Amino acid sequence: MKKYEIKLDRRNFLKSSTLLGISSVAPGVFFQELAHARDLDKPASSKIRWGMLIDTNQCTEDCDACVTACDEEHGIEDFGRPSTDTQWIRKLNLTDEFSGKSYNLPMMCQHCENPPCVDVCPTGASFIRADGIVLVNPHTCIGCRYCMMACPYKARSFVHENLENQVPHSPRGKGCVESCNLCVHKIDNGENNTACAEACQKDGHQAILFGNLNDPESEISKQLHKYGGKEIRSDLDLNTAVRYRGI
């Protein structure tokens, strides 16, 4: 079984996918099982690593369906103060300085394998779950904001306001730091998709693909194998779970 648990990183990716490509007939059953919902009383499994592949060619400038969907799913309200308002996911517009070509893409927590936020957190409130999701444990976050200093993607927001009307599946509150949690409540309930990816598909774009990076049979692994996926700030060697193509 060991060889199927090879983690996705730049060095091993090509090697392992060829290897698995050869031997993928027999273990197909095993991976089928993984794709099913996990029992509610079972902890998240380290055999899985959730990730995303974002196709910037499919992402358009005037669409913000992913952002709206995220806000709605997690009950993120706007206080009309842009500098302190929470943004778990944001649309980024890029213009190539050399060619002038412009690109659009959603930016959020990249769910690194070696996350700087987890390294710097004094209380261990920032942590990486067994299935690769980087989370803030709001029960132990003291609101020091050192993780926000350390994040290379500015993925985190600090809750600057008193909140009311939180949604039950996404508790949020003043004084803690928070960020994209890959819709962990949906994953735990076996939906295995995120609000942003669903909204993107519903809107007719196919820009966000969510799936298990450790399963070579999953759509995301197949597409990664076929088109590749770029890591933002790959110079930091963080091995992100959110990858981009077309840029």
Add this chain to the structure above:
Amino acid sequence: MYKKLVIKTLLTFLLVSFSGASITHENIPHNIDTSLADKCVEPTEIMRAQHHIFINQQGHDTVVKGIRTTKYSLKNCINCHIKPLADGSYPNIKSKEHFCSGCHIEAAAQVECFDCHASKPFKKIVIKK
């Protein structure tokens, strides 16, 4: 002379701060429907004494491990215990009509759960943008 004064002040302070201990779960009026008392996940006596332990443990397991069993989940508590008022709205966490606050305000024990967690059953809200 100063020493005596300091000691007296300290003793008074200690007495005042521990006087809250005389309020127990038994002598606080519970705004609970007694006919449903045994429908809870554990017997009433155990829930009164240990609900925070169950909830804290469940909170840890859910956040850190991703375990989503409903038995001890706060969501489960709220869904069952928070009933709409006469006008159909849910009681505010700051009022004594709220199941949790009923005792916690009386005992002057702060609940920090609802700084982040929803204090009423889920109803889809429309986000004002």
Add this chain to the structure above:
Amino acid sequence: MNLVRYKSIEFDKKILFHVIIILIMFAMSLFAFTTLEHEGHWLTGMNNQVVWGVPHVFAIFLIVAASGILNIASISSVFGISAYKPLSRLSALLAIGLLVGGLMILVMDLGRPDRLIVAMTTFNFKSIFAWNIFLYIGFIFVVVIYLWMMFEGRYNKHVSKVGMFAYAWRIILTTGTGSIFGFLVAKEAYDSALLAPLFIAMSLLFGTAIFIKTLYFLRIYFDVKTGEIIFKRLRKLLLYFILAVFYFTVLFHLTNLYATTHHDYEFFLLFSGEIYTYLFWIGQILLGTFLPLFLITSNKINSTWHSLLLASLLVIIGGFIQLYVIIISGQAFPLDMFPGYIESSTFSDGIVAEYTPSIYEFMLGLGGIAIASLIFILGILSLEFIPDSLEDEYLQN
């Protein structure tokens, strides 16, 4: 060679006046603290881009200065220059005060200060921040023991050993404080091991400046006579430390200028950064470095305590500005996530983030200074900290 005697002071109107001012400052910080606790941090200038603001400038200034001010004691007990010996007690007392003040600001600025107990019981040992919690609290213990050895005649023989330990401790402490920024790989303005020695030099400088300022007022208020020796030594010490900070500042920027990837930040700070550029050149370099250097070295005005006090005050202001520049400009400068692309978004990508400190942040900072001053005043009221005389015949040169 006469023996130095120490004295404590009596509570009088002058002290009462100071205590009242301190309590007003402290009340202001408590007001700011409860307001932020109740309303949230949106009332401050801090936001999701500039997450650490003026409170952190105050806090780091005080913490860094705490470590540096103990240097006065170290010079006597570690390096054996006994002219500083009569000042050791004051130096240790000030170190404790400043550190507690700085820590209090950090705690009051937390998003969830009610969870302080979590910070004290759960540690992530990969975090330099967690290590610093140990270093700061340990520092207070070490300095208290140091003071005990100094006060208790029977234990005087241990002073140099404990002093050596305290010396090592505070070098590590300041390294840890500098590394809070030095270990941030993602931010262009930080990510340099040079920040640690720069912070050590800054600690020595700020500590010495605050010590000189304190001694100046002790001279006036409590009639501590001073001679030439101590004056000249302190002046020389300040001079060396100004030069040391200047050296590391130049080195830091030269290293950045050498690496093309860091050119953008350097250009921003040195030329195009508006407020940060002005603060750097006028505040840090002119007011904080060149003017005090001139005051100390110029032959016509260098021989008075007044010019030394003025130089110290300028160093303190310049140092505060220097920390402001390091902490704020490094966050305001945009991250370069996509080299070669122009970025834009609703989240300040690709532009310099805005930051205007609010009154609440300054109030929190003043609270730290108030606590530091209060500890100092309580100290000199209750124990014999102040040397009777610092005239030349009392000092071994």
